[in-house]
Amino acid sequence: MTINQLSNLPNKSVMSPLDEPSMANVSDIQIQSKEDVFDAYVAHGGRVEASHWMPDAYRKTLIRQVSQHAHSEIVGMLPEANWLISAPSLERKQILIAKVQDEAGHGLYLYSVAETLGAKRKDLTDALIDGRAKYSSVFNYPSLTWADVGTIGWLVDGAAILNQVTLCETSYGPYARAMIRICREESFHQRQGFEALYRMFAEGTDAQRSMIQDSINRWWAPSLMMFGPPDTDSNNSAQSMKWGIKIKTNDTLRQEFVNTIAKQSRIIGVTIPDPSLKWCPVSGNYVFTQPDWEEFYEVIGGRGMCNQDRLENIRRARDDNEWVMDAAEKYEAQQGNYAAGDPNHA
Numbered sequence: 001m002t003i004n005q006l007s008n009l010p011n012k013s014v015m016s017p018l019d020e021p022s023m024a025n026v027s028d029i030q031i032q033s034k035e036d037v038f039d040a041y042v043a044h045g046g047r048v049e050a051s052h053w054m055p056d057a058y059r060k061t062l063i064r065q066v067s068q069h070a071h072s073e074i075v076g077m078l079p080e081a082n083w084l085i086s087a088p089s090l091e092r093k094q095i096l097i098a099k100v101q102d103e104a105g106h107g108l109y110l111y112s113v114a115e116t117l118g119a120k121r122k123d124l125t126d127a128l129i130d131g132r133a134k135y136s137s138v139f140n141y142p143s144l145t146w147a148d149v150g151t152i153g154w155l156v157d158g159a160a161i162l163n164q165v166t167l168c169e170t171s172y173g174p175y176a177r178a179m180i181r182i183c184r185e186e187s188f189h190q191r192q193g194f195e196a197l198y199r200m201f202a203e204g205t206d207a208q209r210s211m212i213q214d215s216i217n218r219w220w221a222p223s224l225m226m227f228g229p230p231d232t233d234s235n236n237s238a239q240s241m242k243w244g245i246k247i248k249t250n251d252t253l254r255q256e257f258v259n260t261i262a263k264q265s266r267i268i269g270v271t272i273p274d275p276s277l278k279w280c281p282v283s284g285n286y287v288f289t290q291p292d293w294e295e296f297y298e299v300i301g302g303r304g305m306c307n308q309d310r311l312e313n314i315r316r317a318r319d320d321n322e323w324v325m326d327a328a329e330k331y332e333a334q335q336g337n338y339a340a341g342d343p344n345h346a
């Protein structure tokens with residue numbers, strides 16, 4: 001059976017508790033079969049499209065993940081956008097403008113992906129502003145110096161790209177395809193951050209080198225947290241892996257990140273702020289200290305340094321631009337009237 005043939009099976013959403021008991025039993029067997037077929041399809045690498053039948057839980061999990069991802073892109077513009085007017089050269093300003101604009105585009109792609117699953121962008125934004133939706137904890141830390149712009153590119157975008165490259169293979173087609181372009185742009189973000197730090201460290205003053213090291217000291221642990229809690233505490237991971245929504249576990253990705261960054265830090269000349277960081281030839285990995293997971297839960301619980309400020313920015317942007325949404329809705333309604341043959345429609 002193919003995924004398209006699933007649509008010939010009874011849909012769970014049309015079942016009613018008032019069904020005849022005998023029919024309910026038959027349908028239960030078929031429904032079980034329908035979900036089994038779906039699970040087998042994704043387990044064998046099948047790609048799910050918006051028009052396909054999918055279990056409600058799969059849809060809800062995806063909407064949650066994709067909208068959190070979209071929110072992270074939008075909120076993620078804020079720490080660096082503060083530095084647009086203070087960039088030290090025209091070249092750096094152009095690079096930073098391009099990067100921040102890329103992040104806005106990533107947010108738009110991802111909200112569109114969520115819309116293919118039946119979500120409404122306005123509802124998703126409201127959930128973000130009301131504090132009901134999550135976004136990456138890393139964006140609740142302040143960017144205090146110009147070096148933070150380079151560090152965010154190197155560490156934060158570096159962490160993001162590791163996760164996002166795996167999502168190019170995720171089971172939901174629109175999400176996977178959106179990630180291909182996003183990853184190309186994230187690659188540029190990571191490289192510009194690395195290059196900014198490399199040049200400043202090699203050509204700058206002692207004060208600039210200290211500024212870079214201080215920046216890395218502050219962003220290292222929040223970057224490790226970007227992969228989410230340890231696998232043992234990650235409630236949604238097992239099911240997301242089974243459905244092919246998630247390809248690698250939080251701990252696997254975190255280890256890959258540490259391995260990559262530990263090597264790159266030597267090229268720049270900076271020190272990773274972890275005295276336990278050590279290469280282990282047996283495992284083929286760097287041993288490292290876990291971040292403070294209590295701090296992580298505080299930050300995702302809304303009690304980080306910048307949570308209120310970030311959401312206030314998003315709320316202000318929504319309110320300031322409400323007139324655009326109103327105009328768009330009125331225009332859409334007029335088009336609907338026109339299509340329906342409204343004689344009063346000019």
Ligand SMILES: [Fe+2]
Nearest residue numbers: 073102103106
């Ligand atoms: Fe992005």
Ligand SMILES: [Fe+2]
Nearest residue numbers: 103157186189
């Ligand atoms: Fe990025």
